Amino acid sequence: MRVLLSRWVRHVQKQLEKGALGPHLTELLWRNRHLYNRNWAEKYLFTTDQPHRIQIVEAVAAFDPLESVLEVGCASGANLICLRSRFPHLRLLGIDINPQAIKLGKRHFSQQGDSNVTLMIKKADLLIGIPDESVDVVIADAVLMFIPPKNIKKVLSEMIRAARRGLVLNEYHLHKGWGQQSYFKGGRWIHDLFSLIKEVKPDAKIYIHASAFTGGEWDTFGRLIQVSW
Secondary structure (H helix, E strand, O other), rough: OOHHHHHHHHHHHHHHOOOHHHHHHHHHHHOOOOHOOOOOHHHHHOOOOHHHHHHHHHHOOOOOOEEEEEEOOOOOHHHHHHHHOOOOOOOOEEEEEOOOHHHHHHHHHHHOOOOOEEEEEEEOOOOOOOOOOOEEEEEEEEOOHHHHHHHHHHHHHHHHEEEEEEEEEEEEEEOHHHHOOEEEOOOOEOOOOHHHHHHOOOOEEEEEEEOOOOOHHHHHHHEEEEEEE
16 A cells, blocks of 8 residues: 555656746745655754765866866755865855755854855756856756656756856756656656766766665666866
8 A cells, every 4th residue: 555655746746846836846845845845954064074075076176277166055064165175265055945954054264264165055957046157066966857848958057157167967867778768767857978978068068977875766877077178
């Protein structure tokens, strides 16, 4: 009975996210995550030792020399903390839709005396206030899997617009051999990011590696994607 109920819930979720409610449903859940998952943003600050964060930092370092990095969906800033350890003078920017996460991230960097970090409450598909090519690299970590097909190309377009040199993505990726561009599984969207990026930025050079984040669907679909131009 529980399995059947779970399948029904996922089916309903898929239909909602594929329709007009999709983007709004995702935004509502993430904006209010601190209300139904208390302390998640605080706990996130203590996940800097996860192997995939080291992998993200190394992928960003491949673009060195660097002046600035923007993270889309930064939560309370674990990846930004890791980047700061590697690059003491890098200008760091982060956006997230959850106000509690941004508040905690600002508090952390303020306590560290780090004034070269800017955290803002923003939607991933609407980077208002971030000019074209204003940062060297834009990163996203387990963010695009929550963006429904209706909005995924817009999100990628905004990220590419803001970046001077490239992207680093730690995400689910759907190989084109599956015969579709987006696939819904386990409450997450798995997109063919290679094809989608090429549609937005045809001259992009894309390198795909296995993600250092493991477990569950990450073992099958998890990829670290480096994009440069």
